[in-house]
Amino acid sequence: MNGNQVIQKKTNIRYFILAMLFIVTTFNYVDRATLSIAAPIMSKDLGFNAVTMGMAFSAFGWAYTALQIPGGWVLDKYGARVVYGSGLFLWSLFTALQGTIGFFAGSAFAMLFGLRFLMGIAEAPAFPANARITAMWFPTHERGFASAIFNSAQYFALAVFTPLMAWTLHAFGWHYIFYWTGAAGIIISVFWFKVIRDPKNHSGVNQAEMDYIEAGGGLASLGDKKTPIKWNYVRALIQNRQMIGIYLGQFCLNTITWFFLTWFPTYLVQAKGMSMLKVGLVASIPAIAGFAGGVLGGYWSDWLLRRGKSLTVARKTPIIIGLVFSSSIILANYVDSTVLVVVVMSLAFFSKGIGALGWCVVGDTSPKEMVGVSGGIFNMVGNLASIVTPLVIGYILDVTKSFNGALIFVGIMGLLGAMSYLFIVGDIHRMELKTEKD
16 A cells, blocks of 8 residues: 555544434424323313314324425425424424413414414424435445434433423423423524534535445435426326335334324323323333334344345334234233233334334435435325324224223234235335436
């Protein structure tokens, strides 16, 4: 080797970017979960019944789901830094404003529904942005772990902040849950704009790290460039069998997620007779299990890749096994003790965490020209569950006065998700778009 040549040691800025995604995604889910913690007391104060509360829970989902494809398009057009950062500021502001409900004349339900709806609009690009950023910053053999880390933030959010929000509810009242979480998100949004860049424009990234990312299949050269939308590309995405199976699987997985994000605290209060302080502690335990499962699922998938397994085997094995075992939530109908309820819910959430590799699969399969839009379609279909789940469970409760049917519904969706990956998805590979003129 020439004495003047120096082997450049690669930087690892991608892990700092991943840490930021984890923090922002944590508050993304904290803000979603605020209403579920406030609901048992808030519904009494405002006179909401189970059906009305189910409608309020679903308000976020209507906007969030409807805006996924437009959000993905905006993301591909203007880049993750601007779109994600702006969304973080706005959804945090709308969260804080929910603390003012009941202080002004007018319909409390209309104001709550409206603010949750606006939250859904602001959060719409968040997870497509996560997928786009990890596809840019991480090679394929690290993407399972990276996706698992930002996706596991949802469990971390519930594990850490559920007890804190329950204590806030007990000590100060439900209004302050919204004030404090909203204010924290606004502060984080300022920091986001200061530190987030794409790989080619980040001053801390050297050429060795860029080469490492690109040699491993990362899309570092994609950058935050503007990409024009082509409707024939969108049509190709929604007609592709592999993508259809992935989308359906995410809908089933998210049914489990939205049970925990909406009705789970109420389930513990009404079906198991727990106080809100106890709920704050108990509800955090399945979330901790989900966090562990999420990290393990990503590590397991990447480990299988390093052992020479195909991308199909490495991604589908944890997903299918996780979704099958998440159906164990049904067993909670047959146990009475608090300990056994926690064990069953923890197993279900741990398994759901293992199977939550959908965003990684989207990064592996989306056409490079349409990562944001593809992620938007994926998240739109998946988050139809944010509308369906609270409404269906609210209806079941209103009719049966019991959570038994609700848990059966959630468990069956886990099994259906496993079937989608097993029989519809097929081999996992990056989809190629035709390049001829429209």
